[in-house]
Amino acid sequence: MDLFPLWLSLRVSLSATALTLLVGVPIAWLLARRRFPGRNVLEAVVVLPLVLPPTVLGYYLLVLVGRRGPLGQALASIGLELAFTWGAAVLAAVVGSIALVIKSVQAGFETVDVQLEQAARTLGRSEWSVFWSVALPLAWRSVLAGTVLAFCRALGEFGITLMVAGNIPGRTQTLPLAIYDRVQANLMDEANALALVAVGIVVVLLFGLSRLARLRY
Amino acid sequence: MSGTVSVAIEKRLPGFTLDVRWEAEQSVIGLFGPSGAGKTLTLQCLAGLIRPDAGRIVVGDRVFFDAATGVDLPPQRRRIGYVFQGYALFPHLTVVRNIAFGLRGRPRADRARRAAEVIERLGLGGLERRYPAELSGGQRQRVALGRALAIDPALLLLDEPLSALDAPLRRALRDELREILRAWGTAAVVVTHDFTEAYRLADRIVVYENGRVVQAAPRAELLWQPASEIVATIMGLRNVLHGTVIKATPDRIQLSWRGQTLEAVNSPTRSYLPPPESPIAFFIRPEYVRLVRKDRGAPDPHHMNLMRGRIVGEADFGTVWILRLRLDAAGEPAQGGFDLEVEVPHLVYEILDIERDRHWEFSIHRGSIHVLPA
Numbered sequence: 001m002d003l004f005p006l007w008l009s010l011r012v013s014l015s016a017t018a019l020t021l022l023v024g025v026p027i028a029w030l031l032a033r034r035r036f037p038g039r040n041v042l043e044a045v046v047v048l049p050l051v052l053p054p055t056v057l058g059y060y061l062l063v064l065v066g067r068r069g070p071l072g073q074a075l076a077s078i079g080l081e082l083a084f085t086w087g088a089a090v091l092a093a094v095v096g097s098i099a100l101v102i103k104s105v106q107a108g109f110e111t112v113d114v115q116l117e118q119a120a121r122t123l124g125r126s127e128w129s130v131f132w133s134v135a136l137p138l139a140w141r142s143v144l145a146g147t148v149l150a151f152c153r154a155l156g157e158f159g160i161t162l163m164v165a166g167n168i169p170g171r172t173q174t175l176p177l178a179i180y181d182r183v184q185a186n187l188m189d190e191a192n193a194l195a196l197v198a199v200g201i202v203v204v205l206l207f208g209l210s211r212l213a214r215l216r217y
Numbered sequence: 218m219s220g221t222v223s224v225a226i227e228k229r230l231p232g233f234t235l236d237v238r239w240e241a242e243q244s245v246i247g248l249f250g251p252s253g254a255g256k257t258l259t260l261q262c263l264a265g266l267i268r269p270d271a272g273r274i275v276v277g278d279r280v281f282f283d284a285a286t287g288v289d290l291p292p293q294r295r296r297i298g299y300v301f302q303g304y305a306l307f308p309h310l311t312v313v314r315n316i317a318f319g320l321r322g323r324p325r326a327d328r329a330r331r332a333a334e335v336i337e338r339l340g341l342g343g344l345e346r347r348y349p350a351e352l353s354g355g356q357r358q359r360v361a362l363g364r365a366l367a368i369d370p371a372l373l374l375l376d377e378p379l380s381a382l383d384a385p386l387r388r389a390l391r392d393e394l395r396e397i398l399r400a401w402g403t404a405a406v407v408v409t410h411d412f413t414e415a416y417r418l419a420d421r422i423v424v425y426e427n428g429r430v431v432q433a434a435p436r437a438e439l440l441w442q443p444a445s446e447i448v449a450t451i452m453g454l455r456n457v458l459h460g461t462v463i464k465a466t467p468d469r470i471q472l473s474w475r476g477q478t479l480e481a482v483n484s485p486t487r488s489y490l491p492p493p494e495s496p497i498a499f500f501i502r503p504e505y506v507r508l509v510r511k512d513r514g515a516p517d518p519h520h521m522n523l524m525r526g527r528i529v530g531e532a533d534f535g536t537v538w539i540l541r542l543r544l545d546a547a548g549e550p551a552q553g554g555f556d557l558e559v560e561v562p563h564l565v566y567e568i569l570d571i572e573r574d575r576h577w578e579f580s581i582h583r584g585s586i587h588v589l590p591a
Contacts, residue, residue, distance in 0.1 A: 115305040118266050121292040122299040123319030123368060133318075137309045 004170055005178035006197055012086060012174060013154040016093030020150045024101035032109035050099045057095055058163025088165035089172055093154035100153055101146040108142020109135055141213055148209045152202050222246065222372060226262050226272035235428045243404035247419025249412060250451055254425035256408040260374045264299050265292035276372050298365025302376040304357050306349040312360050313345040319368040335363045354382045355390050366401055373405040379414060391417050412452050424448050442484060446498040446589045455558045456501040458551055465490045470588050472497055475556060476546040479522050481586035489590045498589040503560035505585035508569060509578040522581040529555050538566045
């Protein structure tokens with residue numbers, strides 16, 4: 001059996017999770033702690049990927065990064081192509097999962113007592129240090145939960161990926177797409193095996209999460 | 218350790234305006250008043266956590282804030298030790314790391330030495346590796362103090378430092394806190410809504426009411442000469458009464474109350490001389506009303522302001538009884554169903570057999586009737 005879709009999915013999901021955290025955690029922090037113009041707009045935009053149909057999201061992403069799209073052209077000018085590559089699958093997974101990370105981490109930051117951050121400031125700590133020494137260590141449970149949710153969501157990403165990365169066996173065919181393909185081809189044994197692998201990964205992750213969450217800090 | 222703390226700030230919030238100015242030589246300053254009067258807001262402005270709309274804050278020779286020149290030091294650069302209400306200890310850090318939290322930027326050996334010194338001076342030895350959740354209320358308070366004192370602050374701010382504790386501990390820790398403040402000699406501003414606490418901890422007390430300062434005075438002066446009826450009420454004084462002036466001189470005030478003529482001591486330093494017939498407020502501390510013993514015959518000349526009345530209510534507070542007296546005089550009683558609250562020690566209550574004997578003659582020394590300027 002061809003295990004390429006499994007390895008691709010793991011690679012895509014891990015990269016997407018890392019990117020999601022990198023972008024999502026600062027946005028979550030902004031939404032939880034800062035008042036700025038356009039905050040409400042940002043808050044609304046953040047949840048859009050959760051409520052829009054995946055194919056619609058995928059369509060717009062394709063318009064954006066396709067050969068004639070603004071981002072696509074910019075990338076092409078430096079010799080890069082994103083549409084229908086595994087990078088596009090990463091982009092799809094990021095878009096699909098970032099709302100989960102932002103909402104979960106934002107809720108986590110909001111439960112941190114503002115007074116603790118103020119105490120850190122009076123003790124001479126910079127905003128950067130307040131974030132790393134107080135906010136993040138106290139909200140780590142939410143960050144962890146958001147990470148696991150994002151990874152699972154990225155692993156299961158189907159609609160957006162199909163639109164923007166395609167379903168090219170050996171190149172962009174991720175685990176969910178491969179399962180779909182096998183079912184279409186009536187290869188039920190292979191579909192079954194791949195599905196079980198997906199279930200196994202998610203169960204192990206969720207179990208690990210519940211164990212970790214029992215640790216205090 | 219020289220100079221003064223000088224605060225003159227305005228801050229408008231929805232539904233509340235803070236407009237206060239006070240100044241004090243560096244020592245322990247108490248901000249006293251009811252909840253919501255703006256005391257904590259003042260601390261936050263002092264610490265730089267909230268920016269006033271206008272005014273100036275100076276501590277010693279350093280200008281923290283000056284709206285006119287645009288100076289506004291961030292909290293990081295004010296070197297203020299803030300002990301928050303509820304302490305705000307970092308729950309994810311051990312005692313020693315909480316205390317060393319403000320020492321970042323110093324060499325490692327320095328930090329360790331300073332933290333160890335603070336831990337030793339505050340009697341926290343042996344608790345270094347504990348987390349805040351594993352400490353008692355009193356230990357938490359000392360850790361919070363230690364964390365603030367470790368940075369050798371120019372000014373220490375304490376927001377209701379005892380409110381997180383239960384009553385018996387509260388009293389013990391009030392005295393402990395007083396000792397610590399004296400021993401470290403750091404200038405401090407203590408916020409409290411409890412007058413006893415303010416009196417025990419502070420040298421000078423600033424009384425807040427609804428965003429304003431209604432009196433600022435050394436603690437003894439506040440205790441004996443509240444500046445107005447508002448201050449007396451905030452202090453929780455009982456028997457705040459209203460009469461009419463008969464005659465006022467620099468050292469005596471004669472007044473009429475409930476058909477009685479009372480003589481009170483005026484304060485020459487205050488030179489309060491209300492004209493005759495003007496309304497006047499005064500208070501009488503319940504423990505200074507003296508019942509006249511029936512077996513001792515006529516009262517001696519010290520017994521001034523003699524009156525008669527009946528006990529119409531009483532409450533047992535364990536070591537003392539609070540009696541409610543209604544004068545024999547005609548007319549409506551001054552405080553609803555009664556005229557005066559009187560406090561007598563339990564022993565006196567038993568010796569005089571007050572339980573059965575309800576009608577008494579009593580006296581109030583003229584020095585115990587305190588006039589409140591309008």
